[in-house]
Amino acid sequence: MNIKYLLGLAGLVIAASGHAQQCQIDRMSSSQLQLNATSQTRSALSFKVNCDLKYAIQFRTRNAEGVSGRxxxxxxxxxxxxTQxxxxxxxxxxxxxPMTQSGSDQYIVxxxxxxxxxxxxxxxxxTDDLYISLIF
Known part of the structure; x- marks a missing residue:
């Protein structure tokens, strides 16, 4: 049995502003979270967000059951x-x-x-799909 989360990076949404602003996701450790077919198995991925100013980030999955990560x-x-x-x-x-952040942050999912x-x-x-939206 093959168990995996597929990572879907939602398109970056650019808020209208009077000046140029840069925001990017980099150092992504993987594009998939793979799980073994045993109880309590875990998988993780990490990435870094670098932004000039404040930004908002939102995490969701296709099969989410509320805001707890279930x-x-x-x-x-x-x-x-x-899954959790x-x-x-x-x-x-x-x-x-969406969670408002500022500067550069390292995330682990x-x-x-x-x-x-x-x-x-x-x-x-x-499978399930993980979506990460970056709004700046």
């Missing part, structure tokens, strides 16, 4: 496996809500498989 992997049919995602870095760990696959778990590739 989500699930699905095989596109009947299979679902619960966490954000460290910046000034908070809220999902689905971790995902942990909460529900262990068993003999009744349908076979297949289980």
């Amino acid at each position: 989500s699930y992997l699905t095989n596109g049919r009947l299979g679902r496996l619960q 995602m966490n954000i460290s870095g910046g000034s908070g760990s809220r999902w689905g809500t 971790t995902v942990q498989l909460i529900e262990r696959p068993n003999a009744m778990t349908p076979a297949g590739d289980y």
Whole structure:
């Protein structure tokens, strides 16, 4: 069984302003978070945001279940496996809500498989999508 999160970097949204402002995401450690098919397995990715001024960053997943970071992997049919995602870095760990930041920040996103696959778990590739939006 293959379990993975696919990272989708949402397009950068540029707020209208009277001066040029630069903001970028770099030093991305990976474009995928891969999990083994065992309970409590974890995976992480890190990246750095560099901005001239204040910016807002928002983390969300396709299968989010609220703002706590709880989500699930699905095989596109009947299979679902619960996960817990966490954000460290910046000034908070809220999902689905833009967080105002300033300057440069290092972020680490971790995902942990909460529900262990068993003999009744349908076979297949289980995925979810992680979206990171940067607004400046």
